[in-house]
C-alpha cells in the first residue's frame with residue numbers, strides 16, 4: 001500500500017519547498033512528478049528572486065507597495081504583506097541551503113534592477129537562477145528523506161465523503177496505474193503556459209493541477225490574468241530575461257527610437273510587464289516594428305557584463321535567432337509567459353476543498369493580482385510552498401486515513417485509461433487539436449482583447465473539446481507511453497482554457513494583464529473584485545471574491 005500523510009504533486013520549487021517543510025514537521029511525505037524533478041519548469045527561471053533586505057536600506061513595505069501597484073490593485077494586500085515580510089528569511093534560507101547567489105564588489109549578495117520596482121532588490125545567479133535554486137533544493141529533498149515518485153503522472157483525485165483521500169497515477173516507465181493514499185494533498189503543479197502557442201514555457205506546462213482541482217470542485221481565481229512578457233524571441237518565443245533590461249538594455253522601434261519614453265517616462269523599459277507589453281503591441285499595431293518584432297538593444301552593456309551576467313540568453317539569441325547581443329540587436333515581441341490566476345487559496349495554501357492545498361504558479365493566493373512583477377514568482381513558490389507544507393503536515397497529526405476500496409479505485413481508473421488508449425484511429429491528431437487551441441488563445445486572449453475575439457475562442461474551444469473525445473492514442477503499449485500522457489494533458493488544457501475565456505469575457509474592464517479594447521478603462525466601482533470559477537453542469541460558473549485592501553488605497557497607475 002502506498003500511503004503518506006502529505007502527498008505533494010509537483011517537484012518544482014514550490015513542491016520541493018513544501019515537501020521539505022512538511023517533512024521537517026515530522027510528517028511522512030511523498031512527492032510525485034511527471035518529469036525528473038530538476039526538469040520542472042522552475043529550472044528555466046533566468047532573472048532572479050526578489051527580497052527587501054533591511055541591511056540594504058530596503059524595506060518589505062516598499063516591496064509590498066511595488067507589488068500592489070504592479071498587480072493593478074487586484075492583488076490581495078494581506079497576502080502580499082505576508083509574502084514580502086517573509087522574503088528576506090526565505091532568501092537567506094536558500095543561501096544557507098547552498099545557492100551560490102552572485103555577489104557584489106564588497107562580497108555581499110548582489111542585486112539587479114527588475115521591472116515595476118523602485119529599488120534593485122532582485123537576487124540572482126547569472127541568468128540561470130531557477131536552475132541553481134532547483135538543483136540545490138533537490139539535494140535538500142534527497143537529504144530530507146521524502147519519498148519520490150519520479151516520472152509518475154497523476155490522472156485523478158480520489159474523494160470519499162467529500163474529502164480528497166488520495167490520487168490515481170500512472171508510473172510512466174511501466175504504464176501501471178496506482179492509487180496513492182494520503183491525508184492531505186498539496187498541488188504544486190505549476191502553470192499552464194502551453195495553452196498558448198507560442199509560449200516561453202516548457203512543453204510540460206499544461207495546467208494539469210488546476211484542471212484536476214477544478215474537476216474535483218476547487219475554486220479557480222483570476223483566470224483572466226495571463227501575463228505576456230515583453231521580451232520573447234522572434235520565431236520560437238523563447239524567453240529573453242528581464243534581467244537584460246534590468247542590466248540596462250533598451251527597447252527600440254524600427255527607427256531606433258526608445259519608444260518607452262512615451263509610455264513610462266520615469267521607469268522606461270523597467271515599467272511593469274503589462275505596461276511594456278502593451279506599449280510594444282501598440283507600436284507593432286501602428287506599423288513601427290519589423291516582421292512583428294521590436295528590438296532589444298544590449299550592445300552598450302559591453303562584452304564583459306554580458307559574459308558575466310547574461311551569457312545564457314546570449315547563447316539563446318545566437319542559437320535560435322542568429323543574433324549575438326554583444327554586436328546585434330535582438331528581435332523580440334510580447335509572448336505568453338505566466339499565469340497569475342489559479343487554484344484559490346489562503347495564505348497557508350488551503351483551498352475550499354478540505355485537506356487540499358496549492359502553492360506556486362498553480363495557486364492564486366492572490367499575490368500577483370492583475371500583473372506579476374518579475375522575480376516575484378520564485379519568491380511566491382518558496383514562501384507559500386513552505387507555508388503549505390507546514391500547515392498540511394500539522395493538519396494530518398490528529399487525522400486517520402480515510403478507508404476506501406483501493407483496489408476498486410485502481411481498477412476503475414485502469415479501465416478509463418484503457419478506453420483512452422483503445423480509441424479508434426480516425427479522430428483528429430492530438431497535436432493538431434493542441435495547436436488549434438494554442439493559436440486561438442494567442443489570437444484572442446493576448447495583450448489586447450475584445451468580446452468578438454473572445455467569443456470566437458469560446459466557439460473554437462467547444463469544437464476542440466468535442467474533437468478531444470475522439471483524439472486517438474497512436475501508441476497502444478503501456479511502457480513509456482508519452483502519447484497517452486499527451487492525450488491526458490490535452491484534456492486538462494482544454495478545461496483550463498475554457499475558464500480563462502469565460503473569466504476574461506466576464507471582466508468588463510481593463511486592469512493589469514487584461515486590456516480590453518471594448519472596455520479600455522479600469523472600473524474600480526464595478527470590477528475591483530476577483531472573478532472565481534467553479535465547475536458547473538454546463539461549464540464554468542462564475543462568482544466574485546472581494547479584494548483585500550490593508551493600507552494602500554487604489555490609485556491610477558503611472559510609471
Ligand SMILES: Cc1cc2nc3c(=O)[nH]c(=O)nc-3n(C[C@H](O)[C@H](O)[C@H](O)COP(=O)(O)OP(=O)(O)OC[C@H]3O[C@@H](n4cnc5c(N)ncnc54)[C@H](O)[C@@H]3O)c2cc1C
Nearest residue numbers: 010011012014034042045047048154190360361375377378
Ligand atoms: C522561461 C521562464 C523564466 C522564468 N524566470 C523567472 C524568474 O527569473 N524569476 C521568477 O520569479 N519567476 C520566473 N519564472 C516563473 C517561475 O519560474 C515559475 O512560475 C515557477 O518556477 C513555477 O514553479 P512551480 O514549483 O509552481 O512549478 P514548476 O516548476 O512548473 O513545477 C511543476 C511540477 O508539477 C509536476 N506536474 C505537473 N502536472 C503533473 C501531473 N499530472 N502529474 C505529476 N506531476 C505533475 C511537474 O512534473 C513539475 O515537477 C520564469 C518562468 C519561465 C517559463
